[in-house]
Amino acid sequence: MAFDDENAVFRVVRNDEDMYSIWPLHRPVPAGWSDAGFTGTKAACLAHVEQIWTDMRPLSLRRAMDGEKAANAGGNGAAR
Template sequence: MTGDDDTRTYAVVVNDEEQYSIWWDDRDLPAGWRREGTTGPRSECLAHIDKIWTDMRPLSLRRWMDEQPAIG
């Protein structure tokens, strides 16, 4: 199933590094992932991720970069 013929419901999921993905809503999540709260058709879930995931860097990298001294 691809494109318009995909009628499954998806869930937006996020991991501890604040990386987003989609997962079938009726399936158990893989270890390390949790539901973000948004569900719907694949295209809507992906559009939601595009809107909210504005910084693709993993959380651990963002934290590390914030701790580095400013280069002057």
């Protein structure tokens, strides 16, 4: 299997939730994922993912939490 081959060429893929993974270059990108524009060895792709994917939370959760923060910040100011 390509995932076990340290010399195989991989691509970095990303889904709609802004989550990253690697996928063998010779296989079609799976449904729900898109090419993130980086290819290389398994080690290079994993290093790239580690560098760019700094917030592991899914995009929908980050948006919900940001909305919650904004709502809470708006309620903290007292009217004068």
